[in-house]
Amino acid sequence: xxxxxxxxxxxxxxxxxxxxxxxxxxxxxxxxxxxxxxxxxxxxxxxxxxxxxxxxxxxxxxxxxxxxxxxxxxxxxxxxxxxxxxxxxxxxxxxxxxxxxxxxxxxxxxxxxxxxxxxxxxxxxxxxxxxxxxxxxxxxxxxxxxxxxxxxxxxxxxxxxxxxxxxxxxxxxxxxxxxxxxxxxxxxxxxxxxxxxxxxxxxxxxxxxxxxxxxxxxxxxxxxxxxxxxxxxxxxxxxxxxxxxxxxxxxxxxxxxxxxxxxxxxxxxxxxxxxxxxxxxxxxxxxxxxxxxxxxxxxxxx
Amino acid sequence: xxxxxxxxxxxxxxxxxxxxxxxxxxxxxxxxxxxxxxxxxxxxxxxxxxxxxxxxxxxxxxxxxxxxxxxxxxxxxxxxxxxxxxxxxxxxxxxxxxxxxxxxxxxxxxxxxxxxxxxxxxxxxxxxxxxxxxxxxxxxxxxxxxxxxxxxxxxxxxxxxxxxxxxxxxxxxxxxxxxxxxxxxxxxxxxxxxxxxxxxxxxxxxxxxxxxxxxxxxxxxxxxxxxxxxxxxxxxxxxxxxxxxxxxxxxxxxxxxxxxxxxxxxxxxxxxxxxxxxxxxxxxxxxxxxxxxxxxxxxxxxxxxxxxxxxxxxxxxxxxxxxxxxxxxxxxxxxxxxxxxxxxxxxxxxxxxx
Numbered sequence: 001x002x003x004x005x006x007x008x009x010x011x012x013x014x015x016x017x018x019x020x021x022x023x024x025x026x027x028x029x030x031x032x033x034x035x036x037x038x039x040x041x042x043x044x045x046x047x048x049x050x051x052x053x054x055x056x057x058x059x060x061x062x063x064x065x066x067x068x069x070x071x072x073x074x075x076x077x078x079x080x081x082x083x084x085x086x087x088x089x090x091x092x093x094x095x096x097x098x099x100x101x102x103x104x105x106x107x108x109x110x111x112x113x114x115x116x117x118x119x120x121x122x123x124x125x126x127x128x129x130x131x132x133x134x135x136x137x138x139x140x141x142x143x144x145x146x147x148x149x150x151x152x153x154x155x156x157x158x159x160x161x162x163x164x165x166x167x168x169x170x171x172x173x174x175x176x177x178x179x180x181x182x183x184x185x186x187x188x189x190x191x192x193x194x195x196x197x198x199x200x201x202x203x204x205x206x207x208x209x210x211x212x213x214x215x216x217x218x219x220x221x222x223x224x225x226x227x228x229x230x231x232x233x234x235x236x237x238x239x240x241x242x243x244x245x246x247x248x249x250x251x252x253x254x255x256x257x258x259x260x261x262x263x264x265x266x267x268x269x270x271x272x273x274x275x276x277x278x279x280x281x282x283x284x285x286x287x288x289x290x291x292x293x294x295x296x297x298x299x300x301x302x
Numbered sequence: 303x304x305x306x307x308x309x310x311x312x313x314x315x316x317x318x319x320x321x322x323x324x325x326x327x328x329x330x331x332x333x334x335x336x337x338x339x340x341x342x343x344x345x346x347x348x349x350x351x352x353x354x355x356x357x358x359x360x361x362x363x364x365x366x367x368x369x370x371x372x373x374x375x376x377x378x379x380x381x382x383x384x385x386x387x388x389x390x391x392x393x394x395x396x397x398x399x400x401x402x403x404x405x406x407x408x409x410x411x412x413x414x415x416x417x418x419x420x421x422x423x424x425x426x427x428x429x430x431x432x433x434x435x436x437x438x439x440x441x442x443x444x445x446x447x448x449x450x451x452x453x454x455x456x457x458x459x460x461x462x463x464x465x466x467x468x469x470x471x472x473x474x475x476x477x478x479x480x481x482x483x484x485x486x487x488x489x490x491x492x493x494x495x496x497x498x499x500x501x502x503x504x505x506x507x508x509x510x511x512x513x514x515x516x517x518x519x520x521x522x523x524x525x526x527x528x529x530x531x532x533x534x535x536x537x538x539x540x541x542x543x544x545x546x547x548x549x550x551x552x553x554x555x556x557x558x559x560x561x562x563x564x565x566x567x568x569x570x571x572x573x574x575x576x577x578x579x580x581x582x583x584x585x586x587x588x589x590x591x592x593x594x595x596x597x598x599x600x601x602x603x604x605x606x607x608x609x610x611x612x613x614x615x616x617x618x619x620x621x622x623x624x625x626x627x628x629x630x631x632x633x634x635x636x637x638x639x640x641x642x643x644x645x646x647x648x649x650x651x652x653x654x655x656x
Binding site (some may be wrong): 195197198200201202203204205206207208209211212215216219220 | 353354355374375376377379380381382384386388389390391392401402405406449450453
């Protein structure tokens, strides 16, 4: 027993200042975590609390009685139809953005940083203009007496003006214009990160340019493409202004349903329930996208 | 495979910069040829001409009699090891090595067998199922090598493949590369700026500077018979002392110099090639020829040897080594004047231009 105590005493130099240093360590960590406090507070106030409030509201009807009717109502055909049409529009717009955006991002990624930087201005430029202004501009271009129809009828190519707007087509055109940068930017970043020497390596292995693109470049650009697709699709689900103006009442979107519930019926509970469902679906999509691309992107060669 | 390569009159300019200036070079079947030169000398450009990534302005490259310059890179059937390995990050080690075979339509079973054999050859067989990102630099290097040899290419090209490795691993890989070459016998073109690496690996070295082949020869020819001052300077740890032409032969600070080729001096100003390992502490004739007066500025004990820094008459310093147990005399003191001697067979004179 005395031996043990002696031994402990003998080991004293190893614990020299141990407590003091531990205390300093703790204090330092506390101080550092305090730095995140303003950000955390902001997120709490403008994000967590309102969403919680929304969630809370969705369980009450217009007169303030607790109810599940707001969710039950969503099974009605008109809501189901809106839900499906929202996904269709979002899917169409996303697909169009991929078809138009991938080649642009590819071109930009193959140019010198300088040239790409200059051309990138044209991709980002629409960002600096209000969505409302851009949407009205499309109206001017696409409507029955708009630029395209006037030109084409004037040139004698068509006799009757084509229905380019106030329908699904016009909505998709306007939305693609707004959404394209959200696809191109993350895709471009991921393409830039692909080492060009990999394409040489593929050629050296015997790959034709087409094979090298399909088997090396495309798989490596998929994470950026997934990010872009996720961003565009999710933004489309909640898009209001453009479908409202260019859809001409023929394109029913989830966000318009929410607006109607508040503006026309003053039913905050119903609007909140729609918002909660939209949020849940969006989160689900992001999780699924992440799953798919994590498993498939890097497992493709196995 | 052992292909014969003939490079004829290759020129390539980027605007006003001439990367390759009328380069001609024959590579023998099965030879390990190193393109050695400082950065910007054109050695990598020449390698990229062989690989098909750079199209020269004029010239011809034939491999076993077939003109290569009009073939696209993917039809040249060359194995290449890139400077930063260029492994495909989305593929496993096995898929990387199997990729050239997959492109050649090799059936799955045979593909796996041959990829496995290539990986075994570079001692990476046990890591075949790993992802590329899980490997260390040296392991990536080996995988890149396996990918370059798996399809039995007509020629192997290597672009500074060891430059990203640390010194010890680099020296180890040099020996492995040499062994692998001896075993496979593939015609190999190797690019490096490291003269020791070139000396270690090569059958022949083409020393390149300013887009031209300055000297082509075996390692000992390049080292012991440098064609000009640039070659002597680039190879070895070399200092130069000015040599004047004299009536009966070259003179170093007024003393006669006996060279390997007899006392035949040149009639122009030249330089004596001074390399530390060739300097002798004692010896020589009584007439004082081939003597260099110097001063010991530092004597440092380093365990396996003494490092003695010596200041040459022109003020340049050179590091000599002496083993601690060497027979023959005491160590010089710091600041002590010493007389070094250069044996005639190691007395090399060079001029500024070949």
